[in-house]
Amino acid sequence: xxxxLASTLLARPLAAAGGFDFWFTRLRYDSGDWDVDQRAPSxxxxxxxxxxxxxxxxxxxxxxxxxxxMLTAPFCYMAGHKLVEFSPAERRNFERYVRNGGxxxxxxxxxxxxxxxxxSFEAQMAKIFGPKALKALPKSHGLYRSFFKFDGPPNTGxxxxxxxxxxxxxYLKGIEVNGRxxxxxxxxxYGCEWDYDWRNKRFLAEDNTKFAVNIVMYxxxx
Numbered sequence: 001x002x003x004x005l006a007s008t009l010l011a012r013p014l015a016a017a018g019g020f021d022f023w024f025t026r027l028r029y030d031s032g033d034w035d036v037d038q039r040a041p042s043x044x045x046x047x048x049x050x051x052x053x054x055x056x057x058x059x060x061x062x063x064x065x066x067x068x069x070m071l072t073a074p075f076c077y078m079a080g081h082k083l084v085e086f087s088p089a090e091r092r093n094f095e096r097y098v099r100n101g102g103x104x105x106x107x108x109x110x111x112x113x114x115x116x117x118x119x120s121f122e123a124q125m126a127k128i129f130g131p132k133a134l135k136a137l138p139k140s141h142g143l144y145r146s147f148f149k150f151d152g153p154p155n156t157g158x159x160x161x162x163x164x165x166x167x168x169x170x171y172l173k174g175i176e177v178n179g180r181x182x183x184x185x186x187x188x189x190y191g192c193e194w195d196y197d198w199r200n201k202r203f204l205a206e207d208n209t210k211f212a213v214n215i216v217m218y219x220x221x222x
Contacts, residue, residue, distance in 0.1 A: 022048065022216065023057035025073035027065045027104070029090055032082040032117065035062075036109050037191035041077070043201065044194060047209040048216060051147070065090040071097055075219045079107040079191045084121040095128050098175065098182035103219035105184045107191045113169070118187060125183070129175050134185060136171040143172075143181070146218035148210045153186070156193040156208075180222050184215065 024041045028034050041060040048056045063070045066089035070076060076097070086094060098104060108117045125134050137143065139152035153172045175183040194209050201207060 019055065020057040021054045022074055022220065023059075023061055025061045025063055025070065025076045027070060027076050027078040028062055029065045029078070029080075029084065030087055031085040032080040032120075034078070034080055036079050036081065037107075037195035039196060040191045040194035043196065043209050044212040044216070046201075047207065047213050051210070051213050052217065054220075065093055068093065071100075071102070073102070075216055076102065076104045077107070077191075078104060079109050080117050081109045081115075083116055084124055086124055091124070091128060098129075099177050101180075101182075103182060103184070103222065105215055105219075106186070107189065108185075108187045109189050109191055110187075113187055121185075125175065125185075133175045134173050134183075135175075137174050137181075137184075139171070141181075143184070143214060143218045146214045146221060148214055150211060150214065153188060154208070154211050156188050156190060181218075 024045055026034070026041065045056055045058060045060070048054055049058075061073070063073065063076075065078075066087060070093055094104070106121065108115070108121070110117055122134060144150040144152060152170060169187050172188070173185040174181045175185075190212070194212060201209075
């Protein structure tokens, strides 16, 4: 790690000791529509409290991608439907965060492979990390057994009902830095899948936020 940023990221345990091991951070970016699936974070937070022993902040934190404060987050979430075009400050923080120990989950709310969000976000990643950096994750990846066991990425109802590109995406993508996964990228629209009133969770045959628990627990372990 570079000296200044290393100090920032290494300050995470100090923040945790002050009260929480984990806090959910949503990234606000100037282009596109970042404020989507507003109930998903609360359902993820609830599941982390229910299933794990983490000390979890019950509130979602919204932080501008251009704000250096995002560099201290243990986990960041970014989503949207529309164009993604980073400003210089946003690009700088995104790259520094991923390259220096951070973990970002990025979810394409269009659940497609060639929509505006997908094309523009993937173009941004190619500019920052190189055209071959974003790769499909094998189903044997540790992400799928970090807490609960999965055979691969669970499907979403949005894929199965014929919306979007009428495809069930059987893999997720990611960017690794020095063998560590720093970016998890989904075209499956998990955010919308998890965006429901928490009281309706009792009607689910299987808690669909269990995979979110896996993502967070993996993020905290790398």
